[in-house]
Amino acid sequence: MFNLPIEGEELFVLEFGDIVNYFSLYTTTLxxxxxxxxxxxxxxxxxxxxxxxxxxxxxxIKDVNQENLRFQRFMAIACGLATLGAVSSGDLFNFSLxxxxxxxxNIGIVAGVNNRYVLNAAYNYGIVAMVATTFLFGGAATALxxxxxxxxxxxxxxxxxxxxxxxxxVLGVMGExxxxxxxxxAEITRAPGAPYVLMIxxxxxxxxxxxxxxxxxx
Amino acid sequence: MITLILPAVFIGLLFHGIHRKVIARIQGRxxxxxxxxxxxTLKFSFKQTWIPKTASMPMFVFIVAVSIAIWTxxxxxxxxxxxxxxxxxxxxLHKITEHGLGLSSGSPYGKFGAIRSVMSAASEIPxxxxxxxxxxxxxxxxxxxxxxxxxxxxxxxxGAFPIAIAMYIVILSKMHYGPFSIIEAKEIVSxxxxxHFGVWRAGLEVAYALKTFVLLAAFVLLFIGxxxxxxxxxxxxxxxxxxxxxxxxxxxxxxxDAVALQTVITGVLxxxxxxxxxxx
Amino acid sequence: xxxxSYLAITIITAVILALLxxxxxxxxxxxxxxxxxxxxxxxxxxLSLFLWWNASNTDGDIPFTGY
Numbered sequence: 121m122f123n124l125p126i127e128g129e130e131l132f133v134l135e136f137g138d139i140v141n142y143f144s145l146y147t148t149t150l151x152x153x154x155x156x157x158x159x160x161x162x163x164x165x166x167x168x169x170x171x172x173x174x175x176x177x178x179x180x181i182k183d184v185n186q187e188n189l190r191f192q193r194f195m196a197i198a199c200g201l202a203t204l205g206a207v208s209s210g211d212l213f214n215f216s217l218x219x220x221x222x223x224x225x226n227i228g229i230v231a232g233v234n235n236r237y238v239l240n241a242a243y244n245y246g247i248v249a250m251v252a253t254t255f256l257f258g259g260a261a262t263a264l265x266x267x268x269x270x271x272x273x274x275x276x277x278x279x280x281x282x283x284x285x286x287x288x289x290v291l292g293v294m295g296e297x298x299x300x301x302x303x304x305x306a307e308i309t310r311a312p313g314a315p316y317v318l319m320i321x322x323x324x325x326x327x328x329x330x331x332x333x334x335x336x337x338x
Numbered sequence: 339m340i341t342l343i344l345p346a347v348f349i350g351l352l353f354h355g356i357h358r359k360v361i362a363r364i365q366g367r368x369x370x371x372x373x374x375x376x377x378x379t380l381k382f383s384f385k386q387t388w389i390p391k392t393a394s395m396p397m398f399v400f401i402v403a404v405s406i407a408i409w410t411x412x413x414x415x416x417x418x419x420x421x422x423x424x425x426x427x428x429x430x431l432h433k434i435t436e437h438g439l440g441l442s443s444g445s446p447y448g449k450f451g452a453i454r455s456v457m458s459a460a461s462e463i464p465x466x467x468x469x470x471x472x473x474x475x476x477x478x479x480x481x482x483x484x485x486x487x488x489x490x491x492x493x494x495x496x497g498a499f500p501i502a503i504a505m506y507i508v509i510l511s512k513m514h515y516g517p518f519s520i521i522e523a524k525e526i527v528s529x530x531x532x533x534h535f536g537v538w539r540a541g542l543e544v545a546y547a548l549k550t551f552v553l554l555a556a557f558v559l560l561f562i563g564x565x566x567x568x569x570x571x572x573x574x575x576x577x578x579x580x581x582x583x584x585x586x587x588x589x590x591x592x593x594x595d596a597v598a599l600q601t602v603i604t605g606v607l608x609x610x611x612x613x614x615x616x617x618x
Numbered sequence: 619x620x621x622x623s624y625l626a627i628t629i630i631t632a633v634i635l636a637l638l639x640x641x642x643x644x645x646x647x648x649x650x651x652x653x654x655x656x657x658x659x660x661x662x663x664x665l666s667l668f669l670w671w672n673a674s675n676t677d678g679d680i681p682f683t684g685y
Binding site for chain 1: 400431456
Binding site: 384386447 | 639643649656657660661664667672674675676677679680681682683
């Protein structure tokens with residue numbers, strides 16, 4: 121696994137039978153980054169968005185109310201935990217599962233926002249994410265069908281996973297978070313409440329970074 | 339090599355100054371002196387500073403520290419010959435800090451900058467093409483292996499020219515005043531940095547100076563090879579001046595065009611890499 | 619926080635940075651540990667140094683929304 125010239129040194133390995141959860145220098149960096157943003161989401165007050173009343177000099181500030189704040193914070197932390205799972209799991213199925221969970225919690229973060237455009241974007245994104253789940257699990261299933269295992273540790277460097285399965289995984293992750301389906305997500309981030317809304321971006325970029333490591337390794 | 343961080347910050351700021359100077363001379367203006375950006379950073383660091391009433395307090399400060407931290411890490415990765423994948427991760431994390439900068443303050447202009455930063459996430463995709471291409475050509479993602487490969491087979495700039503173009507566009511999309519720098523366009527004041535002034539802006543200038551230094555050094559190491567330090571600096575300067583020419587001659591694209599252009603470039607490169615992987 | 623605490627943080631982080639640089643130069647194992655130390659300390663050092671020597675800190679105003 122770590123003789124491949126891809127991701128640097130091995131730091132920690134946890135075996136569950138043939139499924140080996142591992143931390144390389146690369147995944148640890150991603151893990152620490154996600155952890156830092158979870159801590160920020162726990163301790164920070166949300167930003168209060170300032171806006172100009174159109175056509176006048178007046179300014180108003182959008183407050184996030186207490187009930188909504190609690191829900192957003194919970195969803196942001198759940199999203200962060202799912203990201204931690206996705207960057208540290210050593211198993212294609214668990215990775216897919218955590219990625220799908222990120223998609224769901226991302227919608228959850230903005231679900232309580234009282235803004236038509238944000239909710240519309242969240243709805244559109246939800247449809248894309250749901251379709252992408254098919255590719256994601258399809259990719260993991262194809263890998264299992266052709267290789268007989270889901271463990272990244274076992275598959276590393278063998279080149280047995282077919283190109284189609286890798287492309288399915290990338291497509292799935294793109295649907296869950298990355299460009300070119302990203303424009304709906306740009307609309308979503310118009311929602312007020314910074315550290316929570318930022319978690320949407322953090323999680324989707326981190327799973328993209330992880331999936332690249334996976335497809336280069338297996 | 340870790341002691342080189344401070345010189346790298348100053349050289350990066352000097353590069354920013356040279357960048358401004360070259361653009362100004364091309365446009366027929368006298369331009370600021372080349373050490374202007376160093377003075378600029380010092381000036382900001384001495385100024386009175388506050389955190390806006392509407393800001394998300396710890397995050398507003400934390401995101402500046404993260405910016406500096408990730409590029410300090412990237413500096414080490416490049417000069418210790420670490421994993422290119424890790425460098426790629428830093429580019430992506432930089433995208434997150436750009437987004438976070440805009441969102442944390444509660445300013446409408448910051449918000450605009452942040453949303454443009456999310457949209458222009460496509461600018462990171464050519465970098466993935468670079469990494470995949472380099473992996474196909476050299477068979478390794480360790481920067482030390484890549485420089486060794488170039489000692490034997492000659493520079494990748496000649497051997498894999500389209501990949502070098504992709505990396506060049508990635509660097510261009512991170513330069514000030516470039517065609518892709520839609521997040522700091524003047525119609526949205528200072529974009530995502532609008533509310534980060536004083537000490538916070540000085541911190542960001544330090545981070546961005548390191549960023550410019552690391553990007554140029556990575557380009558030289560990946561496509562020309564390991565050089566003695568003075569030739570390395572010279573090569574970085576030449577790359578920088580060529581970037582300044584591009585920035586001076588091109589208008590800033592609209593957000594839609596910027597994203598479309600970068601996606602097209604990635605598509606062309608993806609075809610090139612697939613052809614390279616199948617035939618080569 | 620007042621200026622004295624920023625100065626204290628600056629000095630403490632400077633000492634830690636110096637120790638880490640020394641640790642890198644004598645080649646402690648594992649090598650990445652000292653580097654992670656530098657990555658975590660350098661931003662704190664920079665920001666606290668700037669916050670120590672800047673003019674002053676005041677309470678914030680609302681963000682700039684145009685003229």
